[in-house]
Amino acid sequence: MSAAFSSVRAIRRPGSFAGEKHSPPVASSKFASDFLGCAGRLPFGALSVSIRPRSARRRGLSSVVAVSDVVKEKKLKRSSSSSDLLITKEEGLELYEDMVLGRTFEDMCAQMYYRGKMFGFVHLYNGQEAVSTGFIKLLKQEDCVVSTYRDHVHALSKGVPARAVMSELFGKTTGCCRGQGGSMHMFSKEHNLLGGFAFIGEGIPIATGAAFTSKYRREVLKESDCDHVTVAFFGDGTCNNGQFYECLNMAALWKLPIVFVVENNLWAIGMSHLRATSDPQIWKKGPAFGMPGVHVDGMDVLKVREVAKEAIGRARRGEGPTLVECETYRFRGHSLADPDELRDPAEKARYAARDPIVALKKYILENNLASEAELKAIEKKIDEIMEDSVDFADASPLPPRSQLLENVFADPKGFGIGPDGRYRCEDPKFTEGTAHV
Ligand SMILES: Cc1ncc(C[n+]2csc(CCOP(=O)(O)OP(=O)(O)O)c2C)c(N)n1
């Protein structure tokens, strides 16, 4: 391990907000009628309560908070009898490991960012892990994932090694994009992770195209085994962007094998979802285009997983797209440059009390799926992976200067001719001040 990091790297355990003091949890029933549990209120009646069957409301166990009439409610039983459990021991441990990996990785990112190891904006995913894990752990290697700028954890869930993600963040040649993408542009052909997009909404058409590819291969090229599904993740703020509507229309029209997953964390930088959106119930936009719309508690990986199973299965069977709105929350500011002073501390505390990792741990222990020692062993393994990924990234070389103009689609000669009559791109000073390579 490099001496520069060894003494001060701290690994934070789930359940604690990064750098923030814990406020006492607020009783959830007080906010039961609030949309997504946030402080603001819906401009009209809380639909999530009104459309759920009475029995489901009484049980309070349904994975689906609100749903269009296309999707039937799943009856989820929770009991200590192993046959009724939502997950097997192996599944529980896999979910736990993936969520702890995501959380621990992001906390390490914060440390490395503030230590000057990363450049540009870095957006962390803390709090939203149940969405990534709940969906991606059900996918096959051939299935595609399209992310946003909050993409490190999606990459990890899809199987991109922590070393490759950390190195990419450090801008090193061993990164999954050879250091050319950075935090917001994770990509891996091998893992069918199609990016990482800094511009909001940009990934949605790419995902729609990937889903079209699967359908084309199966129906036109007659590759009967091509049942690949694409999952597109994006935020609530992004749903006010035109590309979202265009792609929903196209996906429904062509019955594409895609799941649109909205990670509704209630905020778009400092803009509250309730202030920015004419109808904040995003899931309702699915039925408007002729596809199921589902609203699920995104702080509960088991509920997300149940909804994901249904939506992914539907896409794989060739039955078309689904829009899933996951109620979630980010435990940190918009990016690591955001002091996060706008959001109400009471709102933050309410969601901190619903930490998805703590909830899964409780479920595993209460149902005797695994022991405390087994979970500790996973946490230790992840700590070792973190140390290793930072050491690896730190020791890796920076890209050579010659890499700078690779993958630039415009003819580099288009940069013009300098006063010495040579192409500007051939002048070593051309990139001076923009990169230190
Ligand atoms: C096309 C475009 N417009 C504006 C921005 C600036 N911008 C960066 S993040 C963001 C908010 C997105 O919020 P949301 O979709 O809810 O995602 P979250 O950050 O909450 O995950 C905006 C408007 C951008 N990146 N791209």
Ligand SMILES: [Mg+2]
């Ligand atoms: Mg958001």
